[in-house]
Amino acid sequence: MLTKEDNEIVMDEDNIREYDKRYNLHSWSAQKNLNPLVITKAEGIYFWDINGKRYFDMSSQLVNVNVGHGNKEIIKAIKEQAERLPFIGPSYAVDVRSRLAAKVIEKAPDNMGKVFFTLGGADANENAIKIARMFTGRQKIFSRYRSYHGASFGAANLSGEPRRYTCEPGLTGFIKFFDPYIYREKIEFKSEEEASRYYLNKLKEQIIYEGADNVAAIFLETVTGSNGVIIPPKGYLQGIRDICDEFGILMVCDEVMTGWGRTGEWFACDNWNVKPDIITFAKGITCGYEPLGGVIVDKKIAEYFDDNVLMCGLTYNAHPIGCAAGCATIDVYEKEGLIENSKKMGKVLGAELEKLKEKHACVGDVRYIGLFSAVELVKHKGTKEPLVPYGKDPEKIMPRIIDKLRERGFSTYSHENCILVAPPLIIKEEELKEALSILDEVLDFVDEYIEKT
Structure with a gap:
């Protein structure tokens, strides 16, 4: 619904999304089936949608919001x-x-x-x-x-x-x-x-x-x-x-x-x-x-x-x-000593990712330096067969994984068969571990998927 406040048009969630899809072209996407989140607020390592749901920004948007939101x-x-x-x-x-x-x-x-x-x-x-x-x-x-x-x-x-x-x-x-x-x-x-x-x-x-x-x-x-x-x-x-x-x-x-x-x-x-x-x-x-x-x-x-x-x-x-x-x-x-915090929290990130690698059948490799990391997903650890072929994802499994993460409040993106984990450099240890517990939960789903395929 459109309303006016002090000569400003105020849009509700449906209007924002409708206008977005009608007038904007989104990068790297077929436009027809897009259903973008409507975001209204961001602070620190989090952002919120129009319904008040909070998300860990675990990719620093596009690996750029190093100092966090709202500085x-x-x-x-x-x-x-x-x-x-x-x-x-x-x-x-x-x-x-x-x-x-x-x-x-x-x-x-x-x-x-x-x-x-x-x-x-x-x-x-x-x-x-x-x-x-x-x-x-x-x-x-x-x-x-x-x-x-x-x-x-x-x-x-x-x-x-x-x-x-x-x-x-x-x-x-x-x-x-x-x-x-x-x-x-x-x-x-x-x-x-x-x-x-x-x-x-x-x-x-x-x-x-x-x-x-x-x-x-x-x-x-x-x-x-x-x-x-x-x-x-x-x-x-x-x-x-x-x-x-x-x-x-x-x-x-x-x-x-x-x-x-x-x-x-x-x-x-x-x-x-x-x-x-x-x-x-x-x-x-x-x-x-x-x-x-x-x-x-x-x-x-x-x-x-x-x-x-x-x-x-x-x-x-x-x-x-x-x-x-x-x-x-x-x-x-x-x-704020963020270069040092990146190095310090990077060690925590690395240790937690190694635990995920050991626990989950779908995790072939984890790579990390500072607060820059990727989780590489495979169908079989022994053969290292990637979860999706290079340049293809016929079953759209990677978007499904990213959607499941987002549903639980963990926002990031994937490329090929890798999930990127690169939070803002201001992140604290307890925040990092809380976010990675969500990743752990979703990787259980991926383990189940590869068992069936």
């Missing part, structure tokens, strides 16, 4: 900036831009020199592709099969997983290589180091076949994100760094999901003391309070553009309100 300091910074200077073109110097750029470089690895701000992760990767090609004078770009770098055309071509298919035939020069996905590898490695040598040797061979002098950059999610939270084995990232140095190739780490404390460090590459040439970021820089992303380049690339034109531009590059939100967000990380 007053970030909201205050946005309000003050909107009142003072809501927008000015990107060619001008503005205090919040200067402050945020300095803060980003301070937190990044010490080889980094400057940052180019964007609106999100996809356009950060788009611009990183351009920068890599401009700087090297080369065209080919390597990226991995189990990767997602964004849905815009260049970022989709950079991506390896099935969401790139609708952008094919695609752009030339994008080459895919395999991830260090040890759980699914048919070879039984004696150690992580042996696995790293295997994957790195295959990559090096592929680069030679493609013509090393033609390769501008190797892009990789430092820790593979939605495609399974695949954590690089020991020696892998340093091996990528060494290959890049040998052939004059840029190492680009996509830290859109993993940056800003998600893995227990400011950037995930810090876990392995590896210094990329370029880092792309978004999500956790403002935690969704404002759209913002960026490309951090090392000092040699920054110096190159002192005398060479940077052919990148966005109307909303370094938007003042986004920058104000970014400054406040970094302050919140520091004041």
